[in-house]
Amino acid sequence: MSLAAGPGRGGGTGRLPEDLELCIEKHVKYIQSLDTRKDELEYWLTEHLRLNGVYWGLTALHLLGRPDALPHRETIDFVLSCQHNNGGFGAAPGHDAHMLYTVSAVQILVTIDAVEELEKHGKGGKERVGEFIASLQNRDDGSFAGDEWGETDTRFLYGALNALSLLHLTSLIDTTKAVQYVQACSNFDGGYGVSPGAETHSGQIFTCLGALAIAGRLDLVDKDRLGGWLSERQLDNGGLNGRPEKLEDVCYSWWVGSSLAMIDRIHWIDGEKLGNFILQCQDIEMGGLSDRPGDAVDVFHTFFGVAGLSLLGYAGLEKVDPI
Amino acid sequence: MGKYSGSETWQDVVPIPQDDGGPNPLAAIAYTEDYSEAMSYLRAVMADNEKSERALSLTEDIIVMNPAHYTVWLYRADVFFALEKDPLQELDWLNKISLKYLKNYQIWHHRQLIMTKIPSIPPTELPFLAQMFEKDSKNYHVWSYRQWLVRHFSLWDDELPYLESLLEEDVRNNSAWNHRWFVVFSRYVDPSAGTGADAAAIKADPEIVAREMEYAKAKIRLAPQNQSPWNYLRGVVKKREGGLAVLRAFAEEFADLAREDEVRSSHALDLLADVYAAEKEEEQAGKALELLARKYDPIRKNYWNYRRGLLGLKEVEVE
Ligand SMILES: [Zn+2]
Numbered sequence: 001m002s003l004a005a006g007p008g009r010g011g012g013t014g015r016l017p018e019d020l021e022l023c024i025e026k027h028v029k030y031i032q033s034l035d036t037r038k039d040e041l042e043y044w045l046t047e048h049l050r051l052n053g054v055y056w057g058l059t060a061l062h063l064l065g066r067p068d069a070l071p072h073r074e075t076i077d078f079v080l081s082c083q084h085n086n087g088g089f090g091a092a093p094g095h096d097a098h099m100l101y102t103v104s105a106v107q108i109l110v111t112i113d114a115v116e117e118l119e120k121h122g123k124g125g126k127e128r129v130g131e132f133i134a135s136l137q138n139r140d141d142g143s144f145a146g147d148e149w150g151e152t153d154t155r156f157l158y159g160a161l162n163a164l165s166l167l168h169l170t171s172l173i174d175t176t177k178a179v180q181y182v183q184a185c186s187n188f189d190g191g192y193g194v195s196p197g198a199e200t201h202s203g204q205i206f207t208c209l210g211a212l213a214i215a216g217r218l219d220l221v222d223k224d225r226l227g228g229w230l231s232e233r234q235l236d237n238g239g240l241n242g243r244p245e246k247l248e249d250v251c252y253s254w255w256v257g258s259s260l261a262m263i264d265r266i267h268w269i270d271g272e273k274l275g276n277f278i279l280q281c282q283d284i285e286m287g288g289l290s291d292r293p294g295d296a297v298d299v300f301h302t303f304f305g306v307a308g309l310s311l312l313g314y315a316g317l318e319k320v321d322p323i
Numbered sequence: 324m325g326k327y328s329g330s331e332t333w334q335d336v337v338p339i340p341q342d343d344g345g346p347n348p349l350a351a352i353a354y355t356e357d358y359s360e361a362m363s364y365l366r367a368v369m370a371d372n373e374k375s376e377r378a379l380s381l382t383e384d385i386i387v388m389n390p391a392h393y394t395v396w397l398y399r400a401d402v403f404f405a406l407e408k409d410p411l412q413e414l415d416w417l418n419k420i421s422l423k424y425l426k427n428y429q430i431w432h433h434r435q436l437i438m439t440k441i442p443s444i445p446p447t448e449l450p451f452l453a454q455m456f457e458k459d460s461k462n463y464h465v466w467s468y469r470q471w472l473v474r475h476f477s478l479w480d481d482e483l484p485y486l487e488s489l490l491e492e493d494v495r496n497n498s499a500w501n502h503r504w505f506v507v508f509s510r511y512v513d514p515s516a517g518t519g520a521d522a523a524a525i526k527a528d529p530e531i532v533a534r535e536m537e538y539a540k541a542k543i544r545l546a547p548q549n550q551s552p553w554n555y556l557r558g559v560v561k562k563r564e565g566g567l568a569v570l571r572a573f574a575e576e577f578a579d580l581a582r583e584d585e586v587r588s589s590h591a592l593d594l595l596a597d598v599y600a601a602e603k604e605e606e607q608a609g610k611a612l613e614l615l616a617r618k619y620d621p622i623r624k625n626y627w628n629y630r631r632g633l634l635g636l637k638e639v640e641v642e
Binding site: 041044045046048049089090093094095096098147148149151187188189193194195196197198199200201207224227228229231232234243244246265266268269270273315 | 341352355358359366388389391393394397398432436438463466467470495496497498501502505508509512550553554555557558561564599623625626629630
């Protein structure tokens, strides 16, 4: 799975028609083609994200109604080749084990119904993976690190809860403390940041809400206030931004959209305008979506755009789970 | 001959070529030879857990080619600490690549690790961060690092004048507003105490609250449609006893319901809707929300209508 941008551009070369549709077949082909680009330097320079990219690509294919579009066995083999003896996964073979890629590995295996492969061909069963994740929790403040060097980020906390709940192993961690940490990341504007005191950011709101949803503690959220802030992210062109006074970007269709969906307020943004904005980011000839019209497409924004449309109930797409 | 295969220093190392893990060996990897070669030597030294000068310079070489490669950073930190290298020199090198790769976050984590080895803040540190903000004054990684730095070296007192200069340059810089909150109000909150959720409700020194209210108001007058100081102002008011009503006259400067074509700030209307509702002036509150739904923020009409619903008022039709 190449994570390199291109080859096409969102919006293509000319202006797209107003009554645009999602070119499902093109996007499926685009994602499938990503594995054939190993002769490009960018393929290797983005290796540190590989497993993550596989997850987004795979999920996009599921939403596009083509869950079998990637080769099953090869996907499993690749995932397992990224595992370390400590149970964690790196982004690709030879990369250190890290929370983000361990979460991606679990998500992929669950998506393709292959968790038992951990037992059969991995480095120990799912408990081993769970122990790696649990070992990264700071038992004093509840936060999670990405790796042994201790960088903390609410992304890691959400990832840990997500993966462990998929594996039915949340008992390995202190969920109460984790929830307290999320609370400590809440800000005066109703949003959440990457750590206590850090600026509110749509991506971090998604991770904090996702963690609270998994922990069954969405009752702690002032939904009206947060929903107000999130809906304020929509700009006149229909796109969403991540913070005040920043540019719109297709990825926030997912971060903001799914956050609003988790607190039942997705209708507070103008779905039609957002849908049109996302569709304008397609390359209707070669497939793929970009962050905004005119930029190069990539697998991440392809997922974010498709998932955003799915949240909005776009016809022909599978329904995405906001968490 | 490659840079490494042809070098005296690396004679004894057998490079380990790429194995991408899939069932098909990749015959045709054409990624640039320099990067490929350096990576094969990295695999070799990492396999040996070698902590040496040459390993350190190898990581430097790779990071310059591909700074997002997180494993190289971890290994570099490992080697750096094992050799007890000079942290100031490391910072010097980091400065250069930080200015080149603005979006990278591994750099900032590494910087934080290095900084813990330095007993007091180097005089070059804040000027360097200022240089970073000149390139992008909303860089999330740099702001997060700065918060850590302020707490670590207890730099609280000098932050406000610097922030003032940033807001003078761009009053819409939400990151700077957030940092102001951090410096003024989060200073006394222990981030590890797990009290964050209630932190917003903890009352603050009335003198500071009054000062911050006046500050936000002055900035709003410069750009009434700027949402950051309005959010800040609402947050500050929660730090005092009493409700939002204290802001009524101020908000009415920007939105007079009797002159609905002359509203200068949708945020003022939003605030007034809350003020009127709290004062049991539902009709006025409903009117402010209607103006928002119909005229001043119609893209969020469902939100404004929801707020009307909370007051028992019916939805406004917006075509
Ligand atoms: Zn994006």
